[in-house]
Amino acid sequence: MDNDSSFRIVAALRAWIAGSVPGARLPTSRALVAKYGASPVTVQKALRTLVAQGLIETRPGAGTFVRAVRTARPLDYSWQTAAMRSPHSRLSALSPALRAAPQGAIALHAGYPDRELLPERLIRSALARAARSDAALIRSSVAGLPELQSWFAHELGAATPVGVTPPLPSDVIVLPGSQSGLATIFRALVTAGRPLLMESPTYWGAIQAAAQAGVEVIPIPSGPDGPDPDALARAFQETGSRVFYAQPTYANPTGAQWSDAATTQILDVVRAHGAFLVEDDWAHDFGIDTDPRPVAARDDAGHVVYVRSLTKSVSPSVRIAAVIARGPARERILADRGAESMYVSGVLQAAALDVVTQPGWQTHLRNLRPQLRARRDLLLTSLREHAPDAHIATVPAGGLNLWARLPDATNLDRLVADCEAAGVMIAAGTSWFPAEPTGPFIRLNYSGPNPGAFADGARIIGQAVTSNH
Secondary structure, three states: OHHHHHHHHHHHHHHHHHOOOOOOEOOOHHHHHHHHOOOHHHHHHHHHHHHHOOOEEEEOOOEEEEOOOOOOOOOOOOHHHHHHOOOOOOOOOOOHHHOOOOOOOEEOOOOOOOHHHOOHHHHHHHHHHHHHOHHHOOOOOOOOOHHHHHHHHHHHHOOOOOOOOOOOHHHEEEEOOHHHHHHHHHHHHHOOOOEEEEEEOOOHHHHHHHHHHOOEEEEEEEEOOEEOHHHHHHHHHHHOOOEEEEOOOOOOOOOOOOOHHHHHHHHHHHHHOOOEEEEEEOOOOOEOOOOOOOHHHHOOOOOEEEEEEOHHHHOOOOOOEEEEOOOHHHHHHHHHHHHHHOOOOHHHHHHHHHHHHOHHHHHHHHHHHHHHHHHHHHHHHHHHHHOOOOEEOOOOOEOOEEEEEOOOOOOHHHHHHHHHHOOEEOEEHHHHOOOOOOOOEEEEEOOOOOHHHHHHHHHHHHHHHHHOO
């Protein structure tokens, strides 16, 4: 009743304010109580609402008055152009994967799994325990909590074959998410103005991180089994680059996984050129038909700099990742991290460690696999039925995305706009190419909310594709 009365008083006073001049004095609270037959608490709540809306103002000792309308004058920020000068690198607009979906839209564009695919009970319990622990009050070391360092090292060590020395906990640096880690690695190992070899297409965030670091990106075409080792060798030779960024396992956006043969050949090329392979293992926990096979598990000479993220598999709110690097490269990366962020929140580190060391974590991962398979297959079937012109060349064996090639004449910008107008959010593939796109592509996330709407979404995409080429 109080809420209903408050809304009624707000509506009546808004009408009164609309017909009053700025500075007009409102009736006293006592008069409003009598006029509307409401309690003083309800009247005060209504007045606070009007104050928050900027319609009235209270002057102590004088009363409450209609607020004068402030006229906006044009603002001139042109002085900043001269003050900032030209940027050393131009960052493109944020990826379409970060756009918020309107209420009720079929969201196929985002890069994160729906909350029903997250270990929600484990996360909530872990955060509560972390908040009560010493981690809530102390500063962690720059490299991270020792226990979390040990967990990351053990995870990679478990995949290390006999004859290869597994990493030590001291080789691990905990990161506030892999995105900041990529920028650090590129600054530390490539340095501004130097060439960085990068798979194409690839993760848009890595492209942004390279631009932020001021490095020159050299795209290397990559297929379902990985890049051509001979093409990679030529690029190393011609550019003088000593760093290659790649996603060997369930690549974003294509879902590709390097074959064992390709992995062996690419490692041989990297070693022969005295170079680094930056392995981004973002989808380690999202295997469907195969298991992840980290390239870093085959290397103990410091050629592979390994990045492992928990952000998508644990929770987007628990932004924790790690880089495993050996030798002087690790010290250079650690120095950059210290200058960039000093240390990672101990509470988030403790919560992440709590989640992944609970028995329920492995149970969650086992249950996640069939859920991802069902979603992937449902979206794939829906597209084949309702949008046959959206060609899926490779069915991903893991990850979160489908990568669809559209007819050459497709107007991508208009396609995305038409789909959005019809209530379907999709991501144009342009953002995933370090240079010019090789054709019109879209990336579709099958781990998002409401898989029951996949068929409707595919139908709308199919209609939009037909009308845009």
